[in-house]
Structure formats: structure tokens, C-alpha cells
Amino acid sequence: MPKSIFVANALPDDAMRLIPAGVEIDYNATDTPLSKAELIRRLKGKDGLICHITTTVDDEVLASPGLKAVANVAVGFNNIDVAAARRRGIIVTNTPDVLTETTADFAWALLMAAARRVVEADHYARSGAWTAWKWDLLWGHDVHGKTLGVVGFGRIGRAVARRARGFDMRVLYHDTVRPDPTVERELNATAVDLETLLRQSDFVSLHTLLSPDTRHLVGERTLRMMKPTAILINAARGPVVDEAALVRALTEGWIAAAGLDVFEEEPTIHPGLLTLRNVVLAPHIASASGETRVAMATLAVRNCLAVLEGRPPLTPVQ
Numbered sequence: 001m002p003k004s005i006f007v008a009n010a011l012p013d014d015a016m017r018l019i020p021a022g023v024e025i026d027y028n029a030t031d032t033p034l035s036k037a038e039l040i041r042r043l044k045g046k047d048g049l050i051c052h053i054t055t056t057v058d059d060e061v062l063a064s065p066g067l068k069a070v071a072n073v074a075v076g077f078n079n080i081d082v083a084a085a086r087r088r089g090i091i092v093t094n095t096p097d098v099l100t101e102t103t104a105d106f107a108w109a110l111l112m113a114a115a116r117r118v119v120e121a122d123h124y125a126r127s128g129a130w131t132a133w134k135w136d137l138l139w140g141h142d143v144h145g146k147t148l149g150v151v152g153f154g155r156i157g158r159a160v161a162r163r164a165r166g167f168d169m170r171v172l173y174h175d176t177v178r179p180d181p182t183v184e185r186e187l188n189a190t191a192v193d194l195e196t197l198l199r200q201s202d203f204v205s206l207h208t209l210l211s212p213d214t215r216h217l218v219g220e221r222t223l224r225m226m227k228p229t230a231i232l233i234n235a236a237r238g239p240v241v242d243e244a245a246l247v248r249a250l251t252e253g254w255i256a257a258a259g260l261d262v263f264e265e266e267p268t269i270h271p272g273l274l275t276l277r278n279v280v281l282a283p284h285i286a287s288a289s290g291e292t293r294v295a296m297a298t299l300a301v302r303n304c305l306a307v308l309e310g311r312p313p314l315t316p317v318q
């Protein structure tokens with residue numbers, strides 16, 4: 001029997017070309033997520049599924065007879081019921097490493113943009129309101145020499161911490177797992193509890209996975225611990241932040257500003273955020289450079305093919 005793959009969302013041609021001619025492909029070459037019924041119908045009898053984070057892969061979807069692999073084109077995998085997949089003997093893979101630096105670049109871009117009010121400055125410059133150089137126009141916050149708090153010190157959190165070195169920043173981090181001491185030394189990073197991090201940091205950058213433990217990790221209680229001059233960055237997952245509480249924090253001055261790439265109910269953004277000037281918003285694009293998106297798709301295809309060919313996948317979700 002030839003192997004078969006359902007590719008549930010559009011992938012770059014470079015990645016699709018890796019699938020050998022002998023493998024049957026059903027391809028939804030769009031970005032529009034399929035309904036669950038359609039997903040189940042088209043997955044029927046397939047050995048592998050390659051999908052984006054917009055495809056929800058729950059136990060019902062995983063019940064597809066013969067399914068062996070689900071290759072997510074993302075490092076995050078909260079769209080997949082990994083425990084159910086494990087019970088069913090289905091291998092789940094993700095795309096770590098290839099997007100680390102690109103995602104960290106974007107988190108840093110949000111940090112800089114929020115601190116130095118780049119988006120407001122752009123709107124002002126285009127608006128025609130700029131009639132003369134002004135001493136007190138659009139004052140922001142310095143980044144260099146400040147304290148960065150990284151919540152979630154995995155690959156991306158560490159890559160963000162590395163960028164902070166170039167800005168002579170003090171780095172605090174919070175994670176449930178302590179890295180090798182050489183990593184701490186190399187990044188000049190100090191492990192602290194979450195409360196200390198929130199109370200002492202000028203910038204708080206979130207890089208945790210979404211799990212029941214991290215849902216609304218940043219909410220009213222924790223936002224109130226932050227400095228009134230602090231800036232929150234979220235390039236992890238939207239539900240890590242309670243958006244309603246964040247809107248109050250930004251409106252009432254509990255914190256100074258935020259830079260957000262991810263939201264609780266994507267693609268819907270809390271209406272309170274849309275009207276605030278002290279927040280920079282992006283449509284979940286932290287890993288979206290051409291090079292990185294192709295690398296992610298390529299890795300996902302390689303992972304899926306490996307499982308189908310009986311080889312260990314390159315980057316399984318453990």
C-alpha cells in the first residue's frame with residue numbers, strides 16, 4: 001500500500017517537493033482551517049497529517065484509523081492533544097530550533113518598538129501633525145542598562161536573553177527547569193521566583209508553553225506586581241496573559257506598555273487593546289521570515305516522512 005499524507009494547510013513549494021512521488025498527497029493548499037468534520041473526512045485512511053497551529057487535533061481527529069504521525073508546523077503544539085496521541089501510539093512532532101532566532105528577533109523588535117514608541121512615531125510622522133522639532137515629543141523608555149525578566153527559559157527565552165547582553169542589561173529568568181550553570185554564566189542570567197522577576201524587571205518577556213499551569217499566568221495579581229514603568233512582551237501564546245486584566249493594567253497605569261504577537265482568541269483581539277496607544281500589536285508573526293517559515297515547513301515534512309518510513313523523527317514532541 002502506498003503511504004498517504006494529508007497536508008491540512010498551505011506549505012511552501014520547497015517543502016512540498018520533498019514528498020516522494022510514491023506518497024499519495026491530499027493537499028488543502030489554503031490557510032483557511034478546515035471544519036472538524038472536513039478534517040476528519042479528508043484524514044480518513046491517511047498515515048500522516050501535516051498541519052498549522054490553526055488545525056485543532058483532538059482525540060476525535062486522532063481516532064482516524066491508520067494515522068501514525070502528526071507533524072505540526074510550529075514549535076508550540078497546544079493545538080494537538082499530545083496525551084491522546086501518545087495513548088493511540090501516534091507520534092507528534094514540532095519544529096523547534098529552526099525558528100528560535102527569528103522568534104527572538106521579533107520579540108526584541110516588539111520590546112524596542114514598545115519602549116521607544118516606534119508605531120506611534122510612525123503614525124505621527126505620516127499624519128501631518130509634525131510641524132516642528134519638539135523637545136518633549138514621544139518620550140519613551142531606555143532599553144540599555146535595564147533589567148530584562150524572561151519567563152520561560154527554553155530556547156527562545158535564552159535567545160532573547162542573549163540579545164539583552166548587547167544592551168548591557170541585567171537578566172533575570174524564571175522557569176521550572178534550571179539550565180546547566182554554564183548557560184546562566186554565558187547569558188549572565190539569574191534564576192529567580194516569578195514574583196521577584198515581576199517586581200524587579202523593566203521588561204518582562206514571555207516564552208512559556210501554554211499549559212494549564214501557564215494559562216493566565218499574567219493576570220491582575222501578577223500585573224499588579226510589575227513596575228508602573230514596566231513593559232510586557234508576549235510572543236509565546238495568547239492565553240498566557242489575561243487580556244481583560246492587561247487592558248486594565250495598560251489603561252490604569254499599573255504597567256507602562258506592552259508588545260503582543262499573540263492573543264487569547266486569535267484572530268480576534270480584545271477591543272480594549274485596539275484603542276490603546278501604549279500597546280504594539282502584531283498578528284502572530286514572530287517566526288514569519290521567509291527563510292524560517294520554509295525551514296519550519298521543511299522540517300515538518302521531514303518529520304512526517306521519517307515516521308512513515310519507520311525512522312525516528314528529527315524533532316518529536318517528547
Ligand code: DGY
Nearest residue numbers: 053073074075076287
Ligand atoms: C510556533 O511555532 O509555535 C509559532 O507560534 C507559530 O509559528
